[in-house]
Amino acid sequence: MDSRLNIIAGFKGGESYVKDLYVSLPFRVVSVGQRKSDKKQYQMIMSSSPGILDGDHYHLDVALEKGASLQLQSQSYQRLFNMKDKALQELNVTMEDETSFAYVPHPIVPHEDSNFKSKANVQIGKNSQIIISEIITCGRKHYGEVFKLKRFQNLMEIYHQNKLVVKDNVVIQPDMIPISSIGNLEQYTHQGTLIFYSTKENVDKNGLIETIVEVAAVHLEEMEVGVSAMEDNGFVVRALGHGGELMYNFFLHIQEILWSLE
Template sequence: MDNHLKIIAGFKEGESFVKDLYVTLPFRVVSVGQRKKDKKLYQMVMSSSPGILDGDHYHLDIKLEEKSSLQLQSQSYQRLFNMRDKALQDMKVTMEDNTSFAYVPHPIVPHEDSNFTSKAKIHIGKNSQIIISEIITCGRKHYGEVFKLKRFQNLMEIYHDDKLVVKDNVVIEPDLIPISSIGNLEQYTHQGTLIFYSTKEDVDKNGLIEQIVEAAAQYIEEMEVGVSAMEDNGFVVRALGHGGELMYNFFLYIQEILWDLDKNN
């Protein structure tokens, strides 16, 4: 089943707003930032479906017009159900100049025999920034479904001036690559990736990385966290752990730090 979500964030009189919105079942989008005073746009993506089903194809099309800021939020954990074939998700994000976009969704829970491929292609303008993440869990641990999925892939590409500046490809396929082997997740059951990329010139990349590393130190018993700096103004945060909620809250904390860098609106 093809499922569509399209949202355009506009900017007028110093405030970001929903300029256009189109959804099909099972999607629903609601505003969640009514009490915030920063004039940015906060939207939550909701679904009437219990999760992603065999044959589903999600199409997400997001556009930010100049000077707009949009933060998308998820409603709950995303379940990938048992599949005979596969399910797909394609996300397209177009960011004009002087924009800011953030999407830190809840963790993904792959059920036994699920097969899911997600691809995101992002075009970022000048003086802009993006914060985007994903967390993959081992599945329904209490049901004995520890990495019994068929395959999971999340491919992320970020372009600036039509040049590929960031590419991240996470693939989990337990039948081909033992998930607990050295160099993979080893003893851990949850893996998270958060990408931050900015085309602004005044970003203190090293200072932000130090702040994140210091914050991660308090979770040393529960998670292992590493940060890789990019040549440009950006970095990738990787986290390994045994629980999705702790990792998700840590990513939300990082999002809050980075989101406050955007003082345009």
Template structure:
């Protein structure tokens, strides 16, 4: 199924709003920020499908006009079902100057023989910031499907002034790269990545990294996490663990402090 979602976040009278919205099956988008008082836009992406099926091609297009702030939320864990071929998702985000975008979705659950390819291209403007993450689980562990997927790939590319500033490529293909080998996931069953990048000049990157490292230390019995600073104002958080819920809540905690930056 070819499925499309297109959101344009506008900015008017000091607040962000949905300027335009188009969805096709199985997508649905609802507002979830009615109780917020920060004049930012909060939208939840929902789906009438139980998961991503073979042949599905998702086209997600997000645009933020100057001054707009948009936080996307997911409805639930994303299941990738058995596939003879593959499924594809393309995310395109265009951010004008003075914008903020955040997307910290629930974990992905790849079923046995699933094959999924995801690609994100993000263009960020001046004095702007982006928070985006992904958590990959081992599959349905209680069904004995521990990394029995065919292949999973998520390629993320962020551009500023038409220059590639971040490229992150996560590939899991157990038949080629043993998942438990040294340098891969080893004994862990869940992997998470959160990317924060900003073109603002007044962000105290080092202080943020220290705060996140302290939070990670509190969960060291259940999860290992590290933060890598970028040359510019940004960083990448990597996490390994045995459960998706703890990692997801950890990323939400990070999102909360980053989202409040002015």
């Protein structure tokens, strides 16, 4: 099934708002920011499908006009079902100047023989920031499906002024790359990546990294966490663990810290 989600966040009178929205099955988008007083937009992506099926092709297009702030949320864990061929997802984000975008979705659960590729392309403007993450689990562990997927790939590219500034490529293919070997996940069953990139000049990158390391220290017994600083105002958080919920809540905590930056 070819499915589309198009959303444009506008900015008027000091407030962000949904200027345009189009979805096709199985998508639905609802506002979840009624209790917020920061005049930013909070939207949740919902789905009538139990998960991503063989042959599905998701097209997600997000645009933020100058001054807009948009935080997308997911409804639940994303299941990748058994596939004979593959499924695809394309996320295109266009950010004008002075915008903020965040997308920290629930973990992905790949079922046996699933084959999924996700590609995200982000164009970020001046004085703007993006927070985006993914968590990949081993699958349905209680059903004995520990990394029995065919292949999983998530490719992330962020551009600023037509220059590639961030590229991250996560590939899990157990029949080619032993998942539990040294240098891969070893004894862990969950892997998470959170990317923060800002074109603002007043970002205290080192201070933010120190704060995240302090937050991570609370969970050292449950997770391994590392933060890699970029040359520009950005960093990548990597996490390894045994549970999706703990890692997801950890990423939500980081998002909360970064989202409040002015």
